Amino acid sequence: MRRFWPLFFLAWPIIAIVWSWLAPYYGWWFHKPAQSPLGQEIDNLFYLILIIVTTVFVGVNMALVYVLWKFSSTTPGEKGTFTHGSHILEMVWTVTPAGVLLFISLYQMDVWARFRMVQTFDKQALAHPLAEVTARQFEWRIRYPAPGRNFKNKAEIDEWLKHPSPDDVYTVNDLHCPANKKVLIHLRTEDVLHSFFIPDLRVKQDAVPGLVIPVWFEASKRNQYDLICAELCGWGHYKMKGRISAESEADFAKYLHALAQRQADDGVPAKVETKEGEGH
Amino acid sequence: MSTLDQTAHSSHDHDDHGHGGHHYHQPSTGEILGAMLTFSRDHKIIGLQFLFTTLIMLMVGGALALGVRWQLAFPFQRMPILGDLFFGSQGGVIAPETYTMLFTMHATVMIFLVIIPILAGAFGNFLIPLMIGADDMAFPLLNALSYWAMLPAIFFFGLSFFYGGGPAGGWTSYPTLSALQTAAPGSGAAQTCWLLAVTLVGVSSMMGSVNYMTTIINMRAPGMTLFRMPLTIWAMFITAILQAFALPVLTAAGFMLLSDRSFGTCFFVPAGIVVNNAAPTVGGGQTLLWQHLFWFYSHPAVYIMLLPAMGMVSDVMSCMARKPIFGYKPMVYSLAAIAGLGFIVWGHHMFTSGMNPALGMSFMVSTMMIALPSAVKTFNWLGTLWGGRIQFNTPMLNAIAFISMFVVGGLSGIFMAAVPVDIYFHDTYFIVAHFHYVLFGSTLFGVFAGITFWFPKMFGRMMNETLGKIHFVITFIAFNGAFFPMHLLGIAAFPRRLADxxxxxxxxxxLSLNQFITISAIVMGFAQFILLFNFFSSIFIGKKCGRNPWNANGLEWSAPSPPGHGNFESLPVIYRGPYEYSSPLTEKDYLMQTEYIPKSSQAAVAPTGH
Incomplete structure (x- = not known):
């Protein structure tokens, strides 16, 4: 039994590492590599931490198993080494991890700043918000500015966020955007907390009652992505599902135009409408 | 009945309490169990009351967890037997609102009724006076009240199940879901009951923590200097300080939320919020304020749920390795550092919440830094084992499991401490894996080590070693089977709290990976019956033991097992720290804190000091 327990504690880290190694082949890993430039940087940071952490994990477990193997004893009353510690060792294992941890945290700052600090946001995206997304139990309401609308300044955008324009274009749960371009949405909620989570783009931001939060993202492939609500919002939280469709600039313009037309359509043929247009 | 209740009279007057006048009476098992049904003021009885209550609650919390696991493995399918019993009206199926209730109450029960009270309430109460050489706590009546305040808390948590299917705002109860009555079926009276119960748990903890601080500062036996205290006591002391400073914030926040709900104040509710087509709120409040206040308590609470286990594991490990703790003072300082830093890291729960992003950066640095004292502790535990004579008995196996699991929980925390990576991992199963490795993998294995280690002191009998090992092996394997794959789920962006x-x-x-997790969780859950059986049967049929069955050094082992009222037959005097195992001063491989060795023979044996 004396040798059984060290092996028992050895077995599990080995299984953990083999399991993690095989996981990508079974789909138990990122659904896709990040589909956005910023997401790729987040992935790189993840793998950097993974390497550091795995090294420490292997090292500590090897030390633990070695100690258990070497110093196990079945003789009662046998004396161990009488020592109360080592100042040098304490210094080494305080300063070394401190350096590593400080490096990790300083190394991350830049990516975070680019994701969240408004000062670093793309000017173009800030000046031309894609849409306002309003979360509500249990759907995503989307409001685009009228196709081709240009906001003159920030004040006009703020005004647009407070008071919808009559020509705004509305839809639900289906956010279209041009691919390969930084786009910005203004995120808000009507009732409780929600969270705007696009796993493939590595974007997540809570929607907070009373706040309007600008969120930018960039899809590098023309594709459809899941939009998941990631903050508990009530019994129907699980079904608060949306979709992001990233398409070419032309397709997006076409989509938005068609949406606007469908919304303006009152069922009367267009010809009649122009004829009687003066009357309004 | 007779002797155990004497605390009432004698603790008022410490001069009278030197037991010179009293006849020392060692209680029988029947007397101990009988006293647990009374309003006893003996710290050992109160500790056992906490222990029994929390062990029962552990099973309740586990059952709720299995409900969550059932739904994730077999979504919206009929649950055999239990489903028909509890959800008969829903066709034996867990409805989405029931699912949100299940994970809310699983966390609530486990955190507020198991982990916090089992560490501070059960072990704190039982061990503090015994380990520092006091006859009881400083305030025995307050101590008893701290236990009895738990019962109305349990009552209100229980009552909450009967309103709208139970509270369903998550254990974090973020407004406005928790503030507006119409926001969800469970946001009505159930949420009010929940808040009342949490406040009562807070009252209980506060009475405990005041008592622990006073007792540890004032009632140490002669010779028990601060740096001769066992690490368990240091951990309990630091935990008590944490509780005393953090808890008022949660209590205040709880009352603010209660008044938002009941009197229409708007601390946490902004204007113009429309929930379920109700009239818009008049508001003016901030929802983020709740998150700040809640985590200002609840992050230190994570350490309240961990530090005492760290202390107990240190004691078990030093004893079972027959070796002094490696770096005693660094261990104390790192406990204090964890507690200190624990107050300035709460924002890492809020990286995606929309708070000022600059705050995210500073919280990232402080959070990374809190990994440092944890790393120091881990290395010191390895140093303690190095060169020891390791005995693989049940307490030791659980203590080693603590380290092994704590390493995983600590390392996975680094991913979430890094803000950009946390953008992705926040609210996924990666988080769930992380905190279960800390709260179950570390704390509960530490608790198992503590139970098996101090059980002989509680009842004067040993627990069954074979059953203990079987319980350990099954729990360890099933635990990793249940929680390790959750890291992988998290990497695959599997979100928390989704019913389907x-x-x-x-x-x-x-789905298949989730089914594997559920099977592991069921095995793990049922394995706890082995622990319960071993615990309760050993009270009656365990092998009888003397004062010091482990040949340990601590002061508690110099008292009879089980200790009578007043703990020690005579006032103990302490000559050294609790970790002098394998000391050259003596032939034995242990040297008790109370054992006097004359200076002359000390010099003869160990001319260089220790």
């Missing part, structure tokens, strides 16, 4: 995530095309292939 499989309708997302990118998540549907994760």
């Amino acid at each position: 995530p499989y309708h997302y095309p990118s998540l549907e292939h994760l």
Whole structure:
């Protein structure tokens, strides 16, 4: 039994590492590599931490198993080494991890700043918000500015966020955007907390009652992505599902135009409408 | 009945309490169990009352967890037997609002009724006076009240199940879901009951923590200097300080939320919020304020749920390795550092919440830094084992499991401490894996070590070693089977708190892995019956033991097992720290804190000091 327990504690880290190694082949890993430039940087940071952490994990477990193997004893009353510690060792294992941890945290700052600090946001995206997304139990309401609308300044955008324009274009749960371009949405909620989570783009931001939060993202492939609500919002939280469709600039313009037309359509043929247009 | 209740009279007057006048009476098992049904003021009885209550609550919390696991493995399918019993009106199926209730109450029960009270309440109460050489706590009546305040808390948590299917705002109860009565079926009276119960748990903890601080500062036996205290006591002391400073914030926040709900104040409710087509709120409040206040308590609470286990594991490990703790003072300082830093890291729960992003950066640095004292502790535990004579008995196996699991929980925390990476991992199963490795993998294995280690002191009998090892092996394997794959789920973006995530095309292939997790969780849950059986049967049929069955050094082992009222037959005097195992001063491999060795023979044996 004396040798059984060290092996028992050895077995599990080995299984953990083999399991993690095989996981990508079974789909138990990122659904896709990040589909956005910023997401790729987040992935790189993840793998950097993974390497550091795995090294420490292997090292500590090897030390633990070695100690258990070497110093196990079945003789009662046998004396161990009488020592109360080592100042040098304490210094080494305080300063070394401190350096590593400080490096990790300083190394991350830049990516975070680019994701969240408004000062670093793309000017173009800030000046031309894609849409306002309003979360509500249990759907995503989307409001685009009228196709081709240009906001003159920030004040006009703020005004647009407070008071919808009559020509705004509305839809639900289906956010279209041009691919390969930084786009910005203004995120808000009507009732409780929600969270705007696009796993493939590595974007997540809570929607907070009373706040309007600008969120930018960039899809590098023309594709459809899941939009998941990631903050508990009530019994129907699980079904608060949306979709992001990233398409070419032309397709997006076409989509938005068609949406606007469908919304303006009152069922009367267009010809009649122009004829009687003066009357309004 | 007779002797155990004497605290009432004698503790008022410490001069009278030197037991010179009293006849020392060692209680029988029947007397101990009988006293547990009374309003006893003996710290050992109160500790056992906490222990029994929390062990029962552990099973309740576990059952709720299995409900969550059932739904994730077999979404919206009839649950055999239990489903018909509890959800008969829903066809034996867990409805989405029931699912949100299940994970809310699982966390609530486990945190507020198991982990916090089992560490501070059960072990703190039982061990503090015994380990520092006091006859009881400083305030025995307050101590008893701290236990009895738990019962109305349990009552209100229980009552909450009967309103709208139970509270369903998550254990974090973020407004406005928790503030507006119409926001969810469970946001009505159930949420009010929940808040009342949490406040009562807070009252209980506060009475305990005041008592622990006073006792540890004032009632140490002669010779028990601060740096001769066992690490368990240091951990309890620091935990008590944490509780005393953090808890008022939660209590205040709880009352603010209660008044938002009941009197229409708007601390946490902004204007113009429309929930379920109700009239818009008049508001003016901030929802983020609740998150700040809640985590200002609840992050230190994570350490309240961990530090005492760290202390107990240190004691078990030093004893079972027959070797002094490696770096005693660094261990104390790192406990204090964890507690200190624990007050300035709460924002890492809020990286995606929309708080000022600059705050995210500073919280990232402080959070990374809190990994440092944890790393120092881990290395010191390895140093303690190095060169020891390790005995693989049940307490030791659980203590080693603590380290092994704590390493995983600590390392996975680094991913979430890094803000950009946390953008992705926040609210996924990666988080769930992380905190279960800390709260179950570390704390509960530490508790198992503590129970098996101090059980002989509680009842004067040993627990069954074979059953203990079987329980350990099954729990350890099933635990890792249940929680390790959750890291992988998290990497695959599997979100928390979704009743049925499989309708997302990118998540549907994760069902099989979830079924594996559920099977592991069921095995783990049922394995706890082995522990309960071993615990309760050993009270009556365990092998009888003397004062010091482990040949340990601590002061508690110089008292009879079980200790009578007043703990020690005569006032103990302490000559050294609790970790002098394998000391050259003596032939034995242990040297008790109370054993006097004359200076002359000390010099003869060990001319260089220790």
